[in-house]
Amino acid sequence: MSTYQLQIKKMKLQLAVLFISALLRESIAMPAVDHCLIKFEDSLKETMALRRSCEEANLKDCCQIAEASKIIDNDNYTPGSGIYDISNVCRSTAAFTQDIFPSMQARCNMESGDGGWTVLVKRTPDVDERVSFKRPWVEYENGFGNLSGEFWYGLKNMHCLTSREPMEVEVEVSKTDGTKLVLSYGNFRVDGPSTSYTLHVSDKQDEGFDFSQHHNGIKFSTLDRDNDQNPGSCSAIYNKVGNWFNNCYTMHLTGMPNPILSSVYDYAELRVRPKGCAAFGDEPDSCE
Incomplete structure (x- = not known):
């Protein structure tokens, strides 16, 4: 041929x-x-039970999962707290959601208030092996840990989730003896990488201890990227972990081995949701 x-x-x-x-x-x-x-x-119940991907329904966070269940099943079904697939609002390649997990996933708290909270930070001693928060900048940026136990959701994901629309936040800490503290703020946002993921938290919803006075408007810092207001390095002083260190902290959820919020606690959870928790919002703006 x-x-x-x-x-x-x-x-x-x-x-x-x-x-x-x-x-x-x-x-x-x-x-x-x-x-x-x-x-x-x-069959939303079956969909959620099987943890099928929500990409088809374009559900972007835990709030929309909760709201969709009410709309489709006439308020008769509330999905339980747990790990759900969500559409990747960031369109990013963050290691935490693309490499460690098979798809974009989130831990949802459907029990506090009316539910619909996307958890950004989780600390718990109820695991076989504690997660170390002594990490460099790149790991805090992309995320680490296990959504079924302790984790840091990643600064990239925090920025994308909180920058597309106004968000509220709850910080809950507790002790094994049953002592619990829940702080609520009406405004929460993490800016993009060009600002070193500056934290914005304001509009406190309850009385008492207020960590926002010390951390609002503060850049994120790690041992290898010092952005704090201390002459030295807050990360170096406090076990080489990352935080929105000022000089140095009143809120320290990454504290090792325990989270700190006006006192030392055993458990901690930082969770966010859109104000009003409205379902099926507009398409998100592009992220940095």
Whole structure:
């Protein structure tokens, strides 16, 4: 067979592959997507129970998961707290959500208040092995830990989740003896990387201890990137962990081995949700 004939044969084979691929996209891929959408609308309970991806429904956070359940099932179903798939609002490649986990996932607290909280930080001694928070900048940026235990959700993800619309925040800490403290603020935002992920927290909703006075407007710091207001390094002083250190802290959820918030606690959770927790908001703005 001549070279010319071989080239013709190769071209025909390539065209056949392209044709088959096009048929597969039309006959398999699109119906599969339609099937997922129909399945979601017909049975949200089953969808959530199986932890199916919410990409098809374009649910961006735990609030929208909670709101969707009320809309579709006439307020008769509330999804439980746990780990859910959400659509990747950041369109990022953050290691915490792309490499450690198979898809964009979030830990949802559906019990506090009306639920719909996306958890950004979790500390608990109820695990087989504690997570070390002695990490460099890049790990705090991308996230680390395990969503079923202790974790830091990642500054990139915190920025993307809190910058697309006004957010409120709860910080809950507790001790094994049952002592508990919950602080609520009406405004919470983490700015982008160009600001070293500056924290904005204000509009305290309750009386008593207020950590925002010391941490509002403060850049994030780690041992290898010192942005604090201390002449030395707060991270170096306090076990080489990251935090929105001022000089140095009143809130220290990354404290080792225990979180600190006006006192030393055993458990801690920082969680956010959109103000009003409205379902199916507009498409998010692009992130830095």
